Amino acid sequence: MIPGTHVEFPNAAARLSAPSANVLLAGFAREGAIVVVGNVLIAVALTAAGFHGFIDNLVFSQAIGLSIMLLLDIARFYLQRHNALTGPRLAIVMVLAIVLGSALGRGIASVLLGIGLRHAFATKELALTGWVALTATLLVTWYGWSRTRIAELSEQVARTAWQKEAAERTALSARLQALQAQIEPHFLFNTLATLDSLIASDPPRARDLLASLNRFLRATLEASRAQSETLAVQFKVLDAMLAVHAMRIGPRLAYTLDLPRDCADLPVPPMLLQPLVENALKHGIQGAVEGGRIDVRAQRVDEHVDLTVIDTGPGFGATPGTQGAGIGLVNVRERLAALYGEQASLMLIENVPHGLVARVRLPLRNVVDASAVAQESRS
Structure with a gap:
């Protein structure tokens, strides 16, 4: 067949x-x-x-x-x-x-x-x-x-x-795997560098960071073994990741995760929100002396599901002319285009009074098919 x-x-x-x-x-x-x-x-x-x-x-x-x-x-x-x-x-x-x-x-x-x-x-x-x-x-x-x-x-x-269809699906899987490979090492290398410096200067905090990192890796491993990655699984990984960053940055970082019950079981492409959160950390929180907060939300809107990552950083004024051109955002756009075509989108909106809103809109009727293709790229 x-x-x-x-x-x-x-x-x-x-x-x-x-x-x-x-x-x-x-x-x-x-x-x-x-x-x-x-x-x-x-x-x-x-x-x-x-x-x-x-x-x-x-x-x-x-x-x-x-x-x-x-x-x-x-x-x-x-x-x-x-x-x-x-x-x-x-x-x-x-x-x-x-x-x-x-x-x-x-x-x-x-x-x-x-x-x-x-x-x-x-x-x-x-x-x-x-x-x-x-x-x-x-x-x-x-x-x-x-x-x-x-x-x-x-x-x-x-x-x-x-x-021809099988060849295109194989090429798409390989392309998604390559795009994911560009994202995955970034967070781990930074965390290990921080852990290395804390081992000598602050061993108790290093142990706490190591425990948070272990929770993140365990959550990531469980997600990789799942037959499909739901928003609940993805939010669990984000919670573990943000906990690690909170250990690195300290009180300068606050965050919330809002996942309604009617969105928890929706399957989505793996690592869809992680690069958006990393982008918010890099450009919105880590560069600000006073720090800031990151809010990640999911919401059903008619025949779509909206996924938003909101930060309180400097917004478009941080790096004029380069917003939206980072590797993480480019990868997200390319993956959405490969999986959904024009039915999905990534929008960057100014967060009043300051900060940035990254909103991903996915068509509800196609999330299962796209998740299946994305799952093949991980196997």
């Missing part, structure tokens, strides 16, 4: 050796209808050409045509079941089916019309029957081959489309 497309591609041997009863009956009925219509046209043509009456021509053409079709289908089915259907064998089967089917059909028609078998098997009648049967059989065989070829080409197109 092809993922995402619901198209199944069984191997050719299975298709030939074990076709289902429904498929066989449907194919036989379709072919029988075509043969019956063709036989009517043959009867009309023979009547117009002056060969006997229409009823006689119709009975003979139907009996002969259906007999040939039946013999041909039986032989073809037998060869398919034994995986022995080849071009030369099919040609031999066609010749035998025409000869035997013509004889059988003429015999059945003679009985039905009360005509003597000697007249039915006269040389002139047999020659006419042979040519008509050969022409009709070739036309029907060409039609069947054309339908089979069209089906094979359609299957090939579907297979190519799936392979």
Whole structure:
């Protein structure tokens, strides 16, 4: 089964050796209808050409045509079941089916019309029957081959489309993994550097920082093992991360996390909010002597969910002309574009009287699909 497309591609041997009863009956009925219509046209043509009456021509053409079709289908089915259907064998089967089917059909028609078998098997009648049967059989065989070829080409197109889709999903997963790899080491390296300096100057605080770091790593590990990362899991990681920063920065950092119950179980791409919080710490809190606060919130709004990270730092005035161009924000924008297209957005808004609001808007109906793709990038 092809993922995402619901198209199944069984191997050719299975298709030939074990076709289902429904498929066989449907194919036989379709072919029988075509043969019956063709036989009517043959009867009309023979009547117009002056060969006997229409009823006689119709009975003979139907009996002969259906007999040939039946013999041909039986032989073809037998060869398919034994995986022995080849071009030369099919040609031999066609010749035998025409000869035997013509004889059988003429015999059945003679009985039905009360005509003597000697007249039915006269040389002139047999020659006419042979040519008509050969022409009709070739036309029907060409039609069947054309339908089979069209089906094979359609299957090939579907297979190519799936392979392209699979390649795009693999490329997307690799791209998201690369983007995440640019974010993950930053926080850990800074924390380890701070821990190294505190071991000598303030061992008790170093132990507290190490405990907070252990809680963060444990929360991150649990999130990585989860089948999908919900907002509840992501907020748990953010809480542990901000606790570590609070140990590093001290009372200059205050923070709150607001996650309503109706948003807790919503799946989101992994590490979606972490770079926004890190950006708020770097540009909004750490550079300010008086420090500040960070508020992280989630809220359902109509058919969307809004995720906001609010800081009380200097806002756009901190680094004019560069706001929104940092690697963290660029990565978030690229991931949103890769997962949601134009249905998701990241906006930076001035926080009055000072600070910055980073708002991510996600479409509720697509968060599950995007989370699944993001999950593949982590496996």
